[in-house]
Amino acid sequence: MRQRYKNCESILNFVDFYSSGDTFFLVFDKMAGGDLAYVFESTPYLSESQASRVTGAVSRALLTLHSDGVAHRDLKPENILCHSPREINPVVLCDFGLASDPPSRRDPSDWDITQNSTLSVEFCGTYLGVLLFEMLFDRLPFNGDCGRHGQSKDPNCRNCHKNVLPKVCKGNYVIPNTRKSVSDSDTAVDLIRRLLVVDPQTRYSAADVLKHPFVTAHRNDDVTRTDCVTTLP
Structure with missing residues (x-):
């Protein structure tokens, strides 16, 4: 699974694997900053710039997966890793243990564009909305x-x-009204309201999130960024 997306900087890079006896080892890039849940333990909430860049990185990873017909299905702070200690960004998405299998590339009849479009909406908006809410307000919605x-x-x-x-x-x-810098008219709140939507057909997809002003306003805050590219066998 992870070898398919080795060119996506927002997905944890799989390096190699080997076995010894009855033990199987997977080797990944080292993420010295720990996961986002660990970050939450030391800070009440993220700045809007930090939250925006995390949202953008996760959305790019999800867009790559959804474009390939794959749902991650376990998006949470514990599965978002930071490259460096004391630095929120950049981050990568990890842990594909619950992810759906990619459709067969050998049989075109197995590939359903309509199903893929629905998948990208259903498995993106709610999880991303909850994540953004938690990053900004230090609580679940x-x-x-x-x-x-x-x-x-x-x-x-x-x-x-x-x-x-x-x-x-x-x-x-x-x-919540705990942060005066975040008002009901703020772009962050607008994005949350477009993600935490009951109807999956009107809920934002990963592609929609990447075009939203809350994400685009801080797109250049990262030092470097490379768009995700799916590498197929």
Whole structure:
């Protein structure tokens, strides 16, 4: 899987593999900065420039995957890695353990453009919207607290899970007022509202995200960037 996308700088580069006895080893580029979840532990939220560049990098990775008929299906801070310590950008997408298999390239009848278009919308918007929300506001958009845990949260509480599901299905969330620099008219909030949409047909795709002002405004903040190119066997 990862060898197909070795020319995409927003996807973790697969270097080599080898086996020893009954153990199989995969070798990837070293990401010394850790994952984005680790970053969240040391900072309450990211700057708009940082969040924009992370969103752009992840969108480029997803666009490459979706263009090839592949869904990542596990987009979360733990699967977004930083190249260097104390630096948010650049980042790469990793962990394809739950990703869908690419369609067969040997049989053209297996390739369905309509299905691919739907996939790119369904598997991009909600995950990206939640990620952007968390980066900017240091919380998730859908609160499932059942009220029994006080100030702490129990991620394994079934009642919390039951409470959050109706909110997700209805798209019921509120933009916090914890950051005065982010207003309801801000481009960041506009992008969130276009991503956290219940109807997948009106929800932004990865390609839409890359054209949004929130992402394009900070496109040149990175020192270097190369567009993703899919390498097929």
